[in-house]
């Protein structure tokens with residue numbers, strides 16, 4: 001009996017030690033993954049500034065008539081820089097999937113992201129697809145969450161196409177009357193009324209053993225949290241269309257509509273604050289090419305000095321300014337030009353940084369993700385700077 005007890009104790013000790021070792025390994029792996037994530041995120045952020053300069057100058061050159069003989073080469077540089085930007089965005093998406101920051105999102109970018117993710121699978125499964133996005137089409141929201149919604153809808157569409165003779169997915173987007181509408185249609189199995197009425201219920205699934213039934217309920221709550229609506233139309237044997245609406249970017253509360261931008265109101269005066277010389281220069285060139293005025297500053301002191309003595313309609317401010325941040329610019333503006341704070345846009349590659357989120361939420365500031373191109377820059381200038389006119 002005594003011997004048996006000893007044996008039992010030993011085996012319990014062995015099991016406990018094995019459990020502790022496994023626990024240690026898990027902790028080590030989690031911290032290795034966290035360190036790797038931080039490294040990847042850091043590298044991705046570092047790439048954003050040079051990419052913004054490359055993209056911006058390529059756009060400046062494309063607009064210049066002198067560059068006509070090189071237009072083909074420039075188009076390639078631009079295409080490849082955009083590809084690099086997309087890789088950086090995908091990396092940041094994987095590293096930090098959970099933030100709630102909202103920005104102006106070109107719907108075409110959102111859809112292109114999904115197309116990149118799913119294209120190989122579609123081709124492999126013999127699915128044809130077409131995408132039609134009316135321009136301009138901007139949404140105001142959280143890019144990662146909206147990507148998640150679109151991905152859920154597209155995945156459901158793919159699954160509904162299994163074994164169907166006609167396999168077709170169609171993505172449509174329009175912006176009208178202050179709402180942006182995005183729809184995903186398929187020529188899949190469709191749903192009867194009993195199924196259709198339950199699709200947004202958590203854990204409702206007809207994919208026994210293969211679905212959790214959470215895709216649509218999650219999508220529904222994301223869309224609702226964006227003050228939007230998610231609807232479904234479906235005919236059994238014909239197909240299904242899911243449509244979601246969101247506030248259009250420029251229609252975010254108390255801000256003017258994008259298409260009401262002041263073409264006639266004339267020149268918008270932009271103060272650009274960035275510690276990187278190439279970024280100041282590219283902004284200056286792009287803003288001038290849009291017919292607006294641009295002054296630049298490299299520190300919070302020089303920005304505040306400029307704002308104290310000149311009139312500006314808006315400020316485009318990098319978050320990290322050497323040892324300072326955009327918070328120092330806000331503090332300075334509070335003294336000399338407090339009316340400018342509500343017209344300040346923070347440009348950063350680190351849209352998930354806690355400091356960035358705190359600053360933008362505290363003062364209700366807009367965020368623009370780096371790297372940005374001429375379209376994003378012109379939309380935000382018309383929207384924020386135009387409101388001052």
Ligand SMILES: Nc1ncnc2c1ncn2[C@@H]1O[C@H](COP(=O)(O)OP(=O)(O)OP(=O)(O)O)[C@@H](O)[C@H]1O
Pocket residue numbers: 152156157160186188189190191195199204205206207210211212213214215216217240
């Ligand atoms: N495009 C579609 N065509 C036909 N039925 C659909 C379509 N989209 C959703 N459904 C129905 O709605 C149900 C719920 O969808 P939902 O995305 O919430 O969960 P799931 O796809 O079953 O599982 P999960 O998304 O969690 O993997 C599906 O099981 C399916 O019956």
Ligand SMILES: [Mg+2]
Pocket residue numbers: 152155156211215216
């Ligand atoms: Mg699903």
